[in-house]
Amino acid sequence: MKEQYPISFCPVCGHSSFKHYLDVPDWLVSKERFELKQCEQCHFVFTANAPSEKEIGPYYNSEEYVEHSDTTNGLIYSIYHVARRVMLNFKYRKIKRLNTGKKLLDIGSGSGYFMNHMKKNGYDVTGVEISEKANALCEKNFGIKAHSPSEFIEEKLDKNYDIISLWHVFEHVYSYDTYFDLFSKSLNDKGYLILALPNCDSPDAKIYKSYWSAYDTPRHIWHFTPKTIEKFAKKRGFNIIKKHRLPLDPFFNAMVSDSYRDRFTFLPITLLKGLYSYLVSLLNIEKSSSIIYVFKKNI
Ligand SMILES: [Zn+2]
Structure with a gap:
């Protein structure tokens, strides 16, 4: 039996009664099923039976885990790489x-x-x-040497940053309080914290349910919405300043989510679903598939 990461109280509101929300398989690597639970008080959703931090390593072993690789096989991944160039400028x-x-x-x-x-x-x-694989690619391609999380946690890095960014990262982080404490210590008083997160209150999450690619269990432990992340951050001394939608994410999510289904899917239909989600987010940013949150320290 694998060791699980225990969650006994809600990181957002501190409440300890939860209800079943959704079962979501790990489509990408293990095909194991994971259970999402929801806090009965603040409606925060999280992966209830994620492996412990010690056991999570093998769940990242996929060529398809594109965040860390340079694979260009397949239509989805070619599109992903083009989209990345567009998004770098956007960010x-x-x-x-x-x-x-x-x-x-x-x-x-x-x-x-x-x-x-x-x-x-x-x-x-x-x-x-x-x-380490990603670090090696980074050094080889760009000559930039990144640090390990332990160097950050042990406060061996510089302080006084103007910007700290986490692009689709915080939903993976186990020791969330340690990280928020370090954000606070590492940012100067004029600094900004930028978190980009998927939003499980988006139309694409509602359409695809357990197929929604941005649940990405068990790698994603926390499934935030604008309400829950803003409350979570406020409790830890950060106020929301701005929100931006990530315009390509509903299309990317639709393509990956449809690829998990066991049947033929027609790309234009998939893109229409992405477009529907995108159009809803234009009317209401709180429904965006992914959101860039800009926070400032409460000083
Ligand atoms: Zn809660």
């Missing part, structure tokens, strides 16, 4: 508009595309990444 423009300093810490820096893009635009970048 850069949003950060530039914050009009703050250029000292940036990227946590979960992966194979380093974002760091490299920001460095080319004059930012002083530091990365933290758990995957």
